[in-house]
Ligand SMILES: Nc1nc2c(ncn2[C@@H]2O[C@H](COP(=O)(O)OP(=O)(O)OP(=O)(O)O)[C@@H](O)[C@H]2O)c(=O)[nH]1
């Protein structure tokens with residue numbers, strides 16, 4: 612299938628980056644799928660396979676240095692072959708990464724260069740606002756427009772109540788209640804789509820991402836592509852994820868369902884998701900306030916007056932603590948890597964001090980929190 616570069620999401624920004632590569636043997640291409648180090652790209656003219664040169668396949672300290680779905684590349688045709696060689700990874704305008712399951716600190720890039728990230732949850736028995744807060748915290752610094760999507764709106768009666776509760780935690784992030792089975796309800800999402808725009812869907816397994824994708828792409832087309840992907844290399848793919856063009860313009864990708872999204876300790880947006888609480892903390896009378904009922908504690912006062920919900924505060928402390936632990940692990944790992952690279956001892960003092968300081972700021976003890984009534 613032929614698609615113009617603009618339809619694939621090309622823009623002046625990438626044009627500039629591409630021009631800087633300054634190599635007449637390369638053409639631009641977008642990664643639409645990744646398969647264990649093999650990339651399916653689209654050049655605007657054709658779909659093809661692209662690979663990294665042998666020497667670059669290993670040895671990068673962070674996986675975000677490798678191309679991922681959504682990336683724009685400068686690629687060069689391999690002589691006497693249909694394949695391409697990856698010459699350059701163009702700078703990204705947005706990136707979403709997550710922690711690799713089972714490994715404390717390694718990151719995995721998931722998708723790049725998307726304009727909007729749909730954080731999808733289902734309005735069924737599993738629904739809770741804490742998960743939305745977690746998703747917002749993890750995704751905040753992806754540099755894309757975040758949108759909270761409440762799917763399965765057909766299942767509940769007290770929709771207004773739930774919407775109000777979600778808007779409360781989402782602050783300035785738009786919230787839409789939809790049903791994948793009701794096309795009219797999806798109209799409100801068209802504003803994020805259209806030619807050149809890329810949308811990524813993120814959410815736990817079962818929230819209805821595939822159903823939404825089907826609704827946007829059109830079931831027939833998705834099935835056709837799925838078959839092609841499965842038989843293309845004779846491989847069966849269990850997790851389906853490919854950047855797909857939409858009939859109405861724009862590109863969409865359904866990210867694999869994740870059980871629990873974890874903070875990475877770098878660039879997390881807990882502070883931004885809970886900016887009201889961070890702001891309050893600066894107003895406590897004592898700079899080293901533990902927020903455990905000390906005189907002049909602004910948190911205490913806000914809880915008392917009902918301006919701050921205890922549940923919101925508890926969720927904040929939980930996510931911040933998680934972030935600090937992730938950060939410690941990350942810093943320890945970075946130190947080991949740096950030490951190995953330079954083969955010299957790394958001074959630990961300053962890092963430890965920094966962590967100790969951060970810890971102190973969040974000293975509200977577990978027992979104190981547990982005794983606060985929601
Ligand atoms: N009532 C209702 N059910 C829905 C809606 N959207 C999806 N479902 C159902 O929810 C279940 C899960 O939907 P999927 O689209 O497979 O969910 P998913 O998020 O893609 O799940 P994974 O593929 O595991 O990541 C299916 O039984 C769907 O039929 C909706 O808007 N309303």
Ligand SMILES: [Zn+2]
Nearest residue numbers: 895900902908
């Ligand atoms: Zn305080």
